[in-house]
Amino acid sequence: MARRRDLLTLAAAALAAPAFAQPGKPIRLIVPYPPGGPLDIVARALAERVKDSLGTVIVDNRPGAGGNLGADLAAKAAPDGTTLVMGAVATHAINPWLYAKMPYDPLRDFTPITGVAQVPNVLVMNPEAADRYGVKSVADLVAFAKRNPGKLNYGSGGNGSAGHLAGEMFKAQAGVFMVHIPYAGGNPAQLALLSGQVDLNFDNLASASANVKAGKLRALAVTTAKRSAAVPELPTIAESGGALANFDIHTWFGLFGPAKLPAEVTQRLNKAFVEALATPELKARLATLMAETMAGTPEQFGAFVKAELAKYDGVVKRSGAKVD
Template sequence: MAKRREVLSLVVATLAAPAFAQSPKPIRLIVPYPPGGPLDIVARALAEKVKDSLGTVIVENKPGAGGNLGADLAAKAAPDGATIVMGAVATHAINPWLYTKMPYDALRDFTPITGVAQVPNVLVMNPETADKLGVKSVADLVAYAKKNPGKLNYGSGGNGSAGHLAGEMFKAQAGVFMVHIPYAGANPAQLALLSGQVDLNFDNLAAASANIKAGKLRALALTTAKRSAAVPELPTIAESGGALAGFDIHTWFGLFGPAKLPADVTQKLNKAFVEALAAPDIKARLATLLAEPIGGSPEAFAAFVKAENAKYEKLVKASGAKVE
């Protein structure tokens, strides 16, 4: 009888145990952009990498409103670690100043977990145009632009896009005027540059690299403060010195949870993803995208996001770009 009572007690205890003790609740990782892009690719690689430490991580693509739709879903989720989002420079630094109506506060409604990766942007010219104008460097470009105000133009993926704002930052710091020509997306902007419809673009390095290698585009400089390990021979705009010495603008993305995410949950997520980012296979995957891992503590990422948010407030307002 005693043995029977022990078995019954064990059965009762098992049935009474919380469901998540037997089957942990999957983590929902929202990617606020369509499948197949850099954020989606990296999110899926990380989800596979952290499954041993965090359990199942399900990647969900929720595109719309420039990333705002997916980010808002995470902002309004329960702060229990079951929903996180792969936010980016657009969702947390540009959009808050670009959109007249935002469904969330980019700083107050999220808990930063860790930076994931950054991808440099690159100043590229149509080679025929560069040769015709005698432009071989950033210094040459600035000199020509100062002598010929308004004669140069640059394309971008649209008003308020990363390429547009990089161009506005360049104009402001270099003290030059170039005409901005917005297109309906980064691909049409690149096609316009390749065909000579525009003189230069501030493009994503990963998107421009194939045409640079093929000689169809001429890369003058990276827009980041430091050179990239992917193209160590390519200088930065900042290296041209003078007013451009502090030039630094790039594409980045990282992980966020809802506001008021408990500290222990934040630390557990941070540890798992930072360790994943340090793994050789994840580094290799990022390298194929010409991206560099960020990692770091939640506090460091929070400070970085706050600084980026403030930087883009000035840039967006100076550009006059708005999305209703």
């Protein structure tokens, strides 16, 4: 009789257990962008590190609609811990204001699990333009722009891109006018800056760093509230003070599950991924991308996402960018 009770107890526990705890049931980690990018690289490294605690994690690249397609797949998945998404500043803070129609609500339709990483953008100038205009610092740039409204231009990877919105935030806070020139992606925008077609860009630190080191671009400041560990000698835009004292914009990404994910499932996932992000292997991988970990509790990540969504409301509206 006792043995029968034990077997019934075990069977009940198995039924009550989260689906991802079932043997042979892999976790699908959706990356809403093509293979090879920072989110994909980090997702695959994380999948490898958590296999002992969570079992098999399969990275599933589902690009499309600026990341909305992959994020929507996760939003509509069963809340059992077997489908997650590597969301980002675009999918959860920018796109909701940029796209006329969104297939999901960035707050209501997801369960935050943990932030993963943040990557600073960097304000870079064409060196010849910087010398011609006498710009050696952010303060110099603001002073020149105020004396010469519309003379400076900046490139970006397209309307609504991170570089475009960083430029719009800079213009609004500094009280200056610079002409925005959108390109079809980050690489064409950087080539335009290198060739002198534009004066400055708000570029991704990792993609700009090689040209900065080679002297082909001049870095003035990082866009984050704090200096980057990758380039600690480079000041922040906020350090220039005045109206820019609270300037803070960066690329970030983190893990979400569908809404109504059970608390115990959320906590187990959080524990596994936070521990993985603390390993030397993951820290080294992030360092190669000039990224810094932003691991934390689900509550911390949820509050962060909510604040970012509110911040980009005004930024996107001021930019005038829209995707129908």
